[in-house]
Amino acid sequence: MSEPADIVYLDANATTRTDPRVVEAMLPYFSLYYGNPSSKYGLGGHAALAVKRARERVQALLGAAQPHELIFTSGGTESNNAAILSALEAAPRRREVIISAVEHPAVLSLCAWLEKNKGIRVHPIPVDRQGRLDILAYREAMSDRVAIASIMWANNETGVIQPVADLAELAKEVGALFHTDAVQAVGKCPIDLQSTMIDMLSLSGHKLHGPKGVGALYVRAGIRFKPQIKGGQQERGRRAGTENVPGIVGLGIAAELAASAMADEDIRVRGLRDRLEREILARVDHCVAVGARAERLPNTSNIAFSFIDSEAIITLLDRAGIAASMGSACATGSFEPSHVLLAMKVAEDAVRGGVRFSLSRDNTDADIDRALEVVPAVVAKLRAISPFGVDDAPQAVGRSSGSAQGTTHV
Ligand SMILES: *Cc1c(COP(=O)(O)O)cnc(C)c1O
DSSP: OOOGGGOEEOBTTTOOOOOHHHHHHHTHHHHTSOOOTTOSSHHHHHHHHHHHHHHHHHHHHHTOSOGGGEEEESOHHHHHHHHHHHHHHHOTTOOEEEEETTOOHHHHHHHHHHHHHHOOEEEEEOBOTTSOBOHHHHHHHOSTTEEEEEOOSBOTTTOBBOOHHHHHHHHHHTTOEEEEEOTTTBTTBOOOGGGSOOOEEEEEGGGTTSOTTOEEEEEOTTOOOOOSSOSSOHHHHTSOSOOOHHHHHHHHHHHHHHHHHHHHHHHHHHHHHHHHHHHHHHHSSSEEEETTTSOBOTTEEEEEETTSOHHHHHHHHHHTTEEOBOSOGGGTTSOOOOHHHHHTTOOTTTTTOEEEEEOOTTOOHHHHHHHHHHHHHHHHHHHHHOTTOSTTHHHHTTOSSOOHHHHHOO
16 A cells, blocks of 8 residues: 555545644644533533534535534434434325435435335436436426435535435425435535525535534424434434534534635636546547536546446556545445446446546646556556457447447447
């Protein structure tokens, strides 16, 4: 393994480096201001005030109307679970849930469990070849039997953005709640919750240069919320357990930094991403940028390479000091192709070759230069030894008609 400092880190959608300014702001809350926010003396009051400030910072980033619309949680997974479970509990006669086929495992596995164990009917709405939700199918699934629709703001594997404000309005027409997993969008896209009808939104600290193990769930004022963790009266009785004060402080600073850097970073990171993607497509045959014609996050590029496996690519990239991933943590170690690329009907010879490059404010032009030296070489090397080599690909994959050339550049 390379020393961390030498790594070209292109896996920001998996996690980001905690910003040094965030770390610095957190430190006193471990050792100096370690009080419990619920304690009535000064040390506790100091911690409570820090939590209050952090809540206001997250509120500002989201354009929420009130600070107490935010509940601090342990991260994106908990926020997603809390939103969906609360909605079902609050409307016991509504036994259906709408999601997209490309949700994060935090939503998908919960819904599979609800279907199997609680008799909940789940509608996974398909996406088109660019990863955009099928709005007609969404409308058709929507009824007064639906407790909640949960559609991600931006996809973690492809960066494709869904029209969540419009989707929320359609849910409100039948009295269903609308939740969005915005873990990948927060800090990268401008968000103004007050101008939407979104009822609940999940975010996670470590995806926006904050610490791991802390996040938040936005719950619009007036929405009935059913706590999933029972205990003390923290978070106004909505999420029991002593607050993760250092984590919450860190999340607040990360939110403030994201708000002030977003416009500039959008342009700079988008430029880096576009150059990386354009040059890989120019230098490597038989690959496609997945979802590139849809509205996308500025930092994400998912490239599907035909005839080779993403695991092999990622292993060789790692040996060359480049960190990238398949995009779905749950698929690592298994030989299942990504559920996102499958849902987008990526060509059969490329669906196992998806590599996600995801950038952040930490990346530089030099990182992209290095990736552009390594990626084409790695792909060429693997294809040279691949049993499904490019030259004999149509026979090797047993396709009945059509050439490899014709099917990969979609
Ligand atoms: C990372 C991620 C999550 C999970 O967040 P954690 O804080 O790691 O639990 C959920 N949804 C999306 C889209 C993500 O990218």
